[in-house]
Amino acid sequence: MSGSYEPLPQDNYWMKQAQLLAAHAAAQGEVPIGAIVVRDQAAIGLGWNRRERLQRITEHAELMALKDACDQLHSWRLDGCDLYVTLEPCLMCAGAIQQARIRRLIFGASDPKTGAIHSKWHSYDIDGLNHIVSWTAGVRDEACSQQLKLFFRQLRWENKQKEEILGGRGARRRKAKGQSP
Template identity: 25%
Template structure:
């Protein structure tokens, strides 16, 4: 169901350090759902088709991740349709297409999340109260471990939890290179230290599939690279940009 990969979790304190799905106090348990990781990998595959580094992600609301495991294990088409509706935003790498170094999958998904929220608020005549001020109510599924920049963006926007596929040995911000997702001090304001709680991060879900997509990208010349930098890559470099 989960691709057979070894799971690595770094916990900021939720559920006493137990792995996802182990339970805990009411309202705290966030259960991994393989459907959402497969959706993130589908976005990564779309990025590959567009000549981008194959990284994709999806956001789901926290309450969507507390569905019972029995429901998650159901593979009926009706259940899949229900899970599909729980995805509130999608994103995929578009740094070449957008000619912008910030067009990483995670940023694209946050942008889509905000656009969707604004559109829904406008349709309902909402005054803006339904537009999220942070990512505290959302869980991110991403094919590759967030880079340091994206991990910091998720930290400062208070994402609830991150599930990722393969690690990012060059730029990983969720434990492979740096532990950006861990609690930290943001500085002092009027003599009072401000702290950031951090978020829980678990990796290794369908990692082989994420690596396979990256291998397909790096085994060919990158037509979108500047002429002087175009060359065939004979070895895997898991993620040159996120």
């Protein structure tokens, strides 16, 4: 896997900061993913998922952090910047990260369903890319994974409670229409 490197000493600190942004997303009912663009050991771009609230497919944490950093630098080129994100980016975000010329991508949890760096696809291993993004996986992996698991466990519990409060009306409606639950 070209471009993968061992974590640097500051990676743990910045990933903790990204986790705080992920917690902010969760508090708003969003999937808890947080992202921070760092340049010269200063945060210049912050992002968290806003897809559900704004109902826009592009409101991913990574894209929000990249946009914020571009606004701060008045440039689409984020040369010399690192991006910390709590979950392995999807294809859309991996492309934007590469196009923004991010120097280094650091992520926490791997995503076996849609991860575009090393889990499902290997986006940065394509020959001929005009910019190579170095990346590090697994920084605070367990903590990032746990944050996601707790969120989805809570969401499933809330959905079950709603179903019970409604007295199974959703199940009765499906049965009346001849649909299986």
